[in-house]
Amino acid sequence: LGGPRIKDVAGLSLSKLFVGSEGILGVVTEATLRLLPTPPPASTVVAVFPTVKAASEAVLDITGRLRPSMLELMDGVSVNAVEDMLRMGLDREAGALLLARSDAPHPAASAEAELIARLCRERGAETFASDDPEEGEALAGARRAALPALEKLGDLLLEDVGVPLPQFPALVAGIEGIAAEHGVTIATVAHAGDGNTHPVIVHRAADPESAARAAAAFGAIIELAISLGGTITGEHGVGRLKQPWLAAQLGPDTVALTRRIKEALDPAGILNPGAVLD
Amino acid sequence: LGGPRIKDVAGLSLSKLFVGSEGILGVVTEATLRLLPTPPPASTVVAVFPTVKAASEAVLDITGRLRPSMLELMDGVSVNAVEDMLRMGLDREAGALLLARSDAPHPAASAEAELIARLCRERGAETFASDDPEEGEALAGARRAALPALEKLGDLLLEDVGVPLPQFPALVAGIEGIAAEHGVTIATVAHAGDGNTHPVIVHRAADPESAARAAAAFGAIIELAISLGGTITGEHGVGRLKQPWLAAQLGPDTVALTRRIKEALDPAGILNPGAVLD
Numbered sequence: 001l002g003g004p005r006i007k008d009v010a011g012l013s014l015s016k017l018f019v020g021s022e023g024i025l026g027v028v029t030e031a032t033l034r035l036l037p038t039p040p041p042a043s044t045v046v047a048v049f050p051t052v053k054a055a056s057e058a059v060l061d062i063t064g065r066l067r068p069s070m071l072e073l074m075d076g077v078s079v080n081a082v083e084d085m086l087r088m089g090l091d092r093e094a095g096a097l098l099l100a101r102s103d104a105p106h107p108a109a110s111a112e113a114e115l116i117a118r119l120c121r122e123r124g125a126e127t128f129a130s131d132d133p134e135e136g137e138a139l140a141g142a143r144r145a146a147l148p149a150l151e152k153l154g155d156l157l158l159e160d161v162g163v164p165l166p167q168f169p170a171l172v173a174g175i176e177g178i179a180a181e182h183g184v185t186i187a188t189v190a191h192a193g194d195g196n197t198h199p200v201i202v203h204r205a206a207d208p209e210s211a212a213r214a215a216a217a218f219g220a221i222i223e224l225a226i227s228l229g230g231t232i233t234g235e236h237g238v239g240r241l242k243q244p245w246l247a248a249q250l251g252p253d254t255v256a257l258t259r260r261i262k263e264a265l266d267p268a269g270i271l272n273p274g275a276v277l278d
Numbered sequence: 279l280g281g282p283r284i285k286d287v288a289g290l291s292l293s294k295l296f297v298g299s300e301g302i303l304g305v306v307t308e309a310t311l312r313l314l315p316t317p318p319p320a321s322t323v324v325a326v327f328p329t330v331k332a333a334s335e336a337v338l339d340i341t342g343r344l345r346p347s348m349l350e351l352m353d354g355v356s357v358n359a360v361e362d363m364l365r366m367g368l369d370r371e372a373g374a375l376l377l378a379r380s381d382a383p384h385p386a387a388s389a390e391a392e393l394i395a396r397l398c399r400e401r402g403a404e405t406f407a408s409d410d411p412e413e414g415e416a417l418a419g420a421r422r423a424a425l426p427a428l429e430k431l432g433d434l435l436l437e438d439v440g441v442p443l444p445q446f447p448a449l450v451a452g453i454e455g456i457a458a459e460h461g462v463t464i465a466t467v468a469h470a471g472d473g474n475t476h477p478v479i480v481h482r483a484a485d486p487e488s489a490a491r492a493a494a495a496f497g498a499i500i501e502l503a504i505s506l507g508g509t510i511t512g513e514h515g516v517g518r519l520k521q522p523w524l525a526a527q528l529g530p531d532t533v534a535l536t537r538r539i540k541e542a543l544d545p546a547g548i549l550n551p552g553a554v555l556d
Contacts (some may be wrong), residue, residue, distance in 0.1 A: 237287055
């Protein structure tokens with residue numbers, strides 16, 4: 001399927017159908033990927049906000065003006081977990097941190113980084129910008145360390161919900177509410193520029209009561225995302241864990257269409273049974 | 279299908295399957311499109327080459343170094359047809375003309391345009407570059423006028439084949455050979471940066487002998503594209519006209535897969551019968 005043509009509309013878009021089909025239509029045995037030219041060195045901005053709300057509103061200000069090559073959010077829980085592990089001098093009082101990058105060709109990257117920093121300051125953030133690639137990598141290291149740092153706090157149930165960008169502030173606010181309501185610790189890290197979040201539910205898997213509260217919060221976050229017109233999974237896929245919620249997102253017509261295609265390509269039902277579709 | 283989430287991997291990629299399915303799977307009654315921010319003003323380069331070969335080799339030099347926002351080729355036949363119509367002072371001796379643009383953020387667009395111009399000069403072209411948007415639009419007007427200008431020469435049979443970029447010079451050289459072999463006039467305009475060409479076969483539809491030669495050249499160009507690892511259609515679709523060649527490009531396995539999906543969604547065979555699949 002597919003091939004090395006940049007444009008090709010001959011026949012159905014079968015490679016696109018198979019990408020992300022989670023093994024329910026067939027087995028991918030080999031993939032050939034197209035390489036893109038290396039992007040130019042990026043400029044990086046770190047913005048420290050008093051609240052998650054202010055940071056999530058800045059995400060809308062930024063994405064309404066430009067398309068950063070990176071726009072990541074870490075909430076206070078994840079900032080503190082990283083600081084516990086790395087001792088890199090992060091502000092433990094921060095409500096949230098945004099980490100943004102532009103890889104526009106020089107010198108536009110600096111100008112875009114400065115615009116991002118200004119939009120963050122207008123939402124009450126303190127900002128720091130750097131055009132130095134090594135310094136930028138060091139700053140991005142805080143985000144990269146988030147999951148290993150959170151693993152030190154307990155067992156993790158990793159979410160992957162996304163929403164249309166205008167609903168991003170409502171999603172992160174709702175996640176804070178769900179944490180309070182269910183009495184669980186939820187650290188939110190997000191690919192904020194894509195409206196894609198990874199709320200990380202910290203719990204003790206060996207404690208049935210803790211595990212039950214985590215599972216309840218997990219379901220509540222998915223239902224919140226659906227209610228905001230979002231998706232139950234932005235990256236990870238449906239698998240078996242999120243299969244119970246797929247129909248609520250897609251609706252019965254799209255589920256029926258999906259079943260018809262699945263049955264046409266897998267009449268014996270032997271391809272990844274139980275995943276995606278019940 | 280689909281929705282306003284930037285990232286969403288819940289369920290199969292059905293919107294991507296339906297886009298370009300030419301009505302054989304269903305009927306699209308409504309489409310919602312995402313808008314992107316307006317790109318910055320572009321810088322434009324025109325390069326006049328002594329031969330189509332030199333121009334097509336410059337296309338590889340350029341696309342190996344950067345990704346222009348526009349990279350269009352016009353051969354000598356189309357340049358002359360446009361000059362007949364518009365009298366804008368195009369070089370009638372040109373073997374081919376490349377029209378390129380960068381819309382990188384200021385001032386990177388100028389630098390990219392200068393790099394494109396230099397790569398063209400190294401292949402023997404005379405070049406002209408402009409950062410002025412109005413002047414750039416006037417230059418792009420030559421390309422936009424190509425089809426109306428060619429319509430003044432006779433009836434047109436419009437091709438739409440594409441190849442992997444490294445095969446682009448072989449494709450345009452092969453089209454010149456097919457024109458000579460079949461005794462027809464073929465004007466080639468191309469979205470060269472995508473490896474996608476529109477050879478335009480000029481003929482007299484009312485003259486059976488002329489129409490037969492045009493049809494033979496049409497088939498020969500498609501077979502050339504397939505032999506170069508290309509596609510029978512980069513943009514226009516298969517429809518009824520190119521349906522006889524689809525299996526030669528896709529191979530029997532992919533045709534069988536396509537038929538299974540078609541039959542699952544259209545068991546009565548009432549959706550655009552005769553198109554794409556026989």
